[in-house]
Amino acid sequence: MNKVIDAVQSDAGVQQALETALQQEFKDQPEFQNGWQDIAPLLSVRELNKFYAPGKGCGDISFDLYPGEVLGIVGESGSGKSTLLSCLSARLTPDSGQVLYNSEQFDEIDLYACEESRRRVLMRSEWGIVHQHARDGLRMNVSAGANIGERLMAVGERHYGDIRSKAEEWLTAVEIDTGRIDDRPSQFSGGMQQRLQIARNLVTHPKLIFMDEPTGGLDVSVQAKLLDLLRNLVSRLGLSVIIVTHDLAVARLLAHRLMVMRRGQVVETGLTDQVLDDPQHPYTQLLVSSILQN
Numbered sequence: 001m002n003k004v005i006d007a008v009q010s011d012a013g014v015q016q017a018l019e020t021a022l023q024q025e026f027k028d029q030p031e032f033q034n035g036w037q038d039i040a041p042l043l044s045v046r047e048l049n050k051f052y053a054p055g056k057g058c059g060d061i062s063f064d065l066y067p068g069e070v071l072g073i074v075g076e077s078g079s080g081k082s083t084l085l086s087c088l089s090a091r092l093t094p095d096s097g098q099v100l101y102n103s104e105q106f107d108e109i110d111l112y113a114c115e116e117s118r119r120r121v122l123m124r125s126e127w128g129i130v131h132q133h134a135r136d137g138l139r140m141n142v143s144a145g146a147n148i149g150e151r152l153m154a155v156g157e158r159h160y161g162d163i164r165s166k167a168e169e170w171l172t173a174v175e176i177d178t179g180r181i182d183d184r185p186s187q188f189s190g191g192m193q194q195r196l197q198i199a200r201n202l203v204t205h206p207k208l209i210f211m212d213e214p215t216g217g218l219d220v221s222v223q224a225k226l227l228d229l230l231r232n233l234v235s236r237l238g239l240s241v242i243i244v245t246h247d248l249a250v251a252r253l254l255a256h257r258l259m260v261m262r263r264g265q266v267v268e269t270g271l272t273d274q275v276l277d278d279p280q281h282p283y284t285q286l287l288v289s290s291i292l293q294n
């Protein structure tokens with residue numbers, strides 16, 4: 001676990017580029033200035049259930065997520081993390097329960113009671129989704145610039161020069177040489193593809209990002225670089241994030257709060273350090289101790 005944490009380092013050039021892009025894009029947004037404690041929840045989940053078969057899925061899930069908060073969902077394979085994330089991000093209809101989202105454009109939305117068109121608008125504007133496999137979040141056969149530009153066009157941007165220059169800014173912000181703007185993602189390494197996926201998501205100023213194992217399958221040094229970038233972006237933009245990971249080191253680095261899942265149920269929640277340093281539930285104790293032994 002410590003290998004990844006130790007390897008996370010800052011790079012002055014990248015930080016500067018990131019800072020410049022972010023200042024231009026986000027300086028007027030109030031969330032950039034405020035803490036999240038005094039604000040209404042961005043997402044409220046009430047008694048959410050989704051089961052494919054008895055014991056397979058997730059059930060009885062309730063929590064609030066605040067602006068600027070990073071919630072980690074951890075647990076072993078098959079515990080229902082991805083099912084829950086899909087229900088929260090409007091990609092999978094739950095059997096029952098409510099997901100309320102405090103939208104900038106539509107005020108409070110009950111995700112599964114509103115029109116499909118509203119969910120689609122949210123998905124391309126106020127929300128971002130970072131998939132484990134970049135090919136699920138990118139169009140592999142169009143250029144890096146077009147991958148970023150497409151999302152801008154989806155929210156109404158039409159000026160080619162503006163689109164290209166925003167694409168360049170975001171490539172720089174995620175540490176991809178702007179000279180690669182016309183290359184296809186298939187010509188990029190795994191880490192670059194993930195960074196491009198992040199740029200594509202962030203270009204429309206989302207409030208809420210869903211991440212499903214964003215560093216899974218990458219080697220340790222690539223993971224460390226990506227985690228450093230994510231951590232910087234999340235704190236500078238005041239993003240709210242729900243991140244699913246089976247990797248407690250990733251959870252420790254990124255999440256303010258953790259939800260531990262086992263067999264589709266939440267068995268423990270709390271501040272990340274509290275949960276990892278002083279786990280209360282026997283399953284969490286096992287999870288933490290098994291990681292420490294590896």
Ligand SMILES: Nc1ncnc2c1ncn2[C@@H]1O[C@H](COP(=O)(O)OP(=O)(O)OP(=O)(O)O)[C@@H](O)[C@H]1O
Nearest residue numbers: 052056057075076077078079080081082083084246
């Ligand atoms: N589409 C589906 N149809 C039927 N069963 C499914 C489906 N998707 C997932 N499951 C089952 O539901 C349970 C929860 O799966 P889920 O993918 O949500 O867990 P997870 O914690 O994300 O696991 P992993 O880390 O391996 O992705 C598992 O038993 C899985 O086999």
